[in-house]
Amino acid sequence: MNGFITLGEFIVQRQADFPYAKGELSRLLSAIRLAAKVMNSQISKAGLVDDILGSAGNENIQGEEQKKLDVYANRLFINALKARGEVCGIASEEEEQSIIFENEAGVNGKYIVLIDPIDGSSNIEVNVSIGTVFAIYRRLSPIGTPAVLSDFLQAGRKQVAAGYVIFGSSTMLVFTSGNGVNGFTYDPGIGVFYLSHPNMQVPNDGKIYSVNEGNHAYFSPEVKAYIDYCKAIDIESNRPYTGRYIGSMIADLHRNFLKGGIYMYPASSKAPNGKLRLLYECNPMAFLMEQAGGKASDGRQTILDIVPEEIHERTPFYAGSSDMVDKLEEVLAT
Numbered sequence: 001m002n003g004f005i006t007l008g009e010f011i012v013q014r015q016a017d018f019p020y021a022k023g024e025l026s027r028l029l030s031a032i033r034l035a036a037k038v039m040n041s042q043i044s045k046a047g048l049v050d051d052i053l054g055s056a057g058n059e060n061i062q063g064e065e066q067k068k069l070d071v072y073a074n075r076l077f078i079n080a081l082k083a084r085g086e087v088c089g090i091a092s093e094e095e096e097q098s099i100i101f102e103n104e105a106g107v108n109g110k111y112i113v114l115i116d117p118i119d120g121s122s123n124i125e126v127n128v129s130i131g132t133v134f135a136i137y138r139r140l141s142p143i144g145t146p147a148v149l150s151d152f153l154q155a156g157r158k159q160v161a162a163g164y165v166i167f168g169s170s171t172m173l174v175f176t177s178g179n180g181v182n183g184f185t186y187d188p189g190i191g192v193f194y195l196s197h198p199n200m201q202v203p204n205d206g207k208i209y210s211v212n213e214g215n216h217a218y219f220s221p222e223v224k225a226y227i228d229y230c231k232a233i234d235i236e237s238n239r240p241y242t243g244r245y246i247g248s249m250i251a252d253l254h255r256n257f258l259k260g261g262i263y264m265y266p267a268s269s270k271a272p273n274g275k276l277r278l279l280y281e282c283n284p285m286a287f288l289m290e291q292a293g294g295k296a297s298d299g300r301q302t303i304l305d306i307v308p309e310e311i312h313e314r315t316p317f318y319a320g321s322s323d324m325v326d327k328l329e330e331v332l333a334t
């Protein structure tokens with residue numbers, strides 16, 4: 001373990017890394033840390049507590065069945081962030097409209113948070129890793145006024161921090177504030193996140209590709225060509241690659257951070273803009289990827305340069321080892 005540095009100590013030590021922050025950003029991250037601990041406690045006994053398993057009986061804005069865990073996690077993270085008073089507004093996958101905090105602390109909050117409270121929530125029923133993804137921006141509108149839509153629709157390049165919590169064989173919080181990526185593993189016996197993966201770097205190349213091949217018939221010829229490339233025999237370029245698709249983006253991407261590889265959720269005739277949401281899934285993961293030496297693309301351009309037009313917009317998404325994303329873009333351009 002790297003010298004038993006806790007997440008809290010790390011934030012204090014690296015306070016200077018947080019642009020313009022005089023402790024606000026660290027208080028924001030501590031709210032996420034607290035919510036992650038509560039989530040860990042609930043998820044680790046999911047089979048025993050029936051108030052977080054199964055359907056919530058309604059659909060979210062995406063038209064997807066909302067799980068009880070989605071609803072639980074959404075309220076938990078929103079309440080934890082609101083209580084810290086640094087946030088003027090939150091956009092969540094589970095909320096049709098963005099949430100604007102109009103109390104005194106809210107209108108004076110300097111930060112906007114976009115969050116997918118639980119990505120891959122249906123996996124909890126089969127004990128597969130799930131996770132939370134968040135992106136943090138400084139507001140554009142004047143402090144002292146309620147946040148407005150343009151505060152939320154900033155390009156990913158403007159993020160001041162981003163991260164994810166993966167609830168897997170262990171619970172980890174991985175985040176960046178623009179100075180590299182660091183991973184912290186949770187010790188539930190002590191209730192502390194310890195620095196376990198300092199300065200995470202994505203291998204430039206890899207042997208693993210992740211895509212739902214059940215959608216193959218709906219992919220474009222170019223996407224099919226890249227998948228065929230991954231499966232073709234070529235000893236010199238280490239192919240065929242290994243196929244791994246967990247059905248949980250965070251778990252697939254976490255593996256890419258550590259072992260290299262490419263995760264793909266392409267556009268298809270079924271999903272012309274892909275499935276994943278730009279603001280609170282793709283942008284934070286793209287920021288982390290680039291900070292760790294990887295790449296994230298929509299197939300033509302880097303994800304972080306896309307200027308959003310609406311909160312819940314989707315984008316095709318390819319992320320992982322830079323050489324693999326480069327090759328994908330080359331094949332898609334043919």
Ligand code: P6P
Binds near residue numbers: 120121212247248249
């Ligand atoms: P499909 C989970 O719903 C998610 O957003 C990602 O975590 C995951 O990679 C993908 O969708 C799975 O979608 O269509 O392959 O089942």
